[in-house]
Amino acid sequence: MDSPALLAIAALVLGATAIGFVVRARSGRVVVASDPSSTDARLAVPGAEVTLLQLSSPVCSACAVMRRVTEELVAGEPALARRELDVTEHPELASAHNVLSTPTTLLVDATGAVRGRIVGAARPEAVRDAVRSVREQLGAAA
C-alpha cells in the first residue's frame, strides 16, 4: 500500500473521531430559549406547569434512554408531565420545530409555548436543570 492510501485511511479515522467527539459533546445539550411564535396549546398536557414533549422515531435507541430518564423525573413531580410523539405520525411538528434528529425533547409551558429543547438523550441532572430554568423563566414573566 502506498502513501496516498495510508494518508486517506489516516484522514478518515481522524475525521470520524473528530466528528464523534463533536456529536458526543452536543448530545443532551439543553437550549433554553422562548419561542412564543410557536405557541400551540395542543402540545401541553392539560394541568401541567411544564410538559416534556419527546419527539421520537421508530429507529432510535437513544429515545428509549431519554424515555426512562424523563419518566423517572416526571414520576416525582406532579407539576411536570411528559408525552411522546412519533415524528412519522407528526411530520408537521418536526418541521414546525425544526427537529433534525430524535430524540428531541421540547419543554412546553401550560399555554403550549416552547420554552426550551433538549437534543439527544440527556443525563437526569441536565433535564432537571432545564426544567428549573424554564420555571425561572416562567416565574420572571409572571
Added chain:
Amino acid sequence: MSAAAPAPGAAGTQGIDPRGPRFGAAITAVLLLVVVGLALSGQLVAAIAVHAALVAIFAWGAFAGIRRHPWGRLYARLVAPRLAPPTVREDPAAPTFAQLVGFLITGAGLVLQLLGVPGAVVVAASLAFVAAFLNAVFDYCLGCQLYVLLVRAGVIRPRAAA
C-alpha cells in the same frame, strides 16, 4: 420452525443486545478501509470486489433483519457467550434501518463505479466508513438520524394516514 429456538417474545429476551450491531459495525468499518486502501493503491478490481461483498452484506442486514446479519451471528456465537448479559436491550428497527442506509450508499457507489464514474467506490466506502466508525466507537447511529430528515422531506409517510 425448530422447537429448540427461543421464542422471540419470551420474558427478558425482548429486543437485541445493542453490542451486537456495534461489533458488526467495527468489522464493516475495517473492511471499508480495506476498500479505500486497495482502490487508492491501484488495486481497483480487488477494491470493487470487497466493496460488492459489503453491499451484499448490508442488503442481508437490511432485508433479512439485523438478527440474521452474518456479523450478528458471529457476535452471538463467539463474542456474546464471553461477555456479561446485556444490561439494556434495543429495538432491532434502528440497526436494521442503518443497514438499509448503508446498503443504499454503498450500492449507489458500486453502480456508479461500474457505470464508469471514477472514484465512486472510494467516496461511498468513505461515507459508509464514517457511519460505521461512529456506530462502533461512539455508539452513534448516523443512518438513524436520516430518518427524521426523510420524514420531513415526505419520503417516509405516516402509516395508516391518508
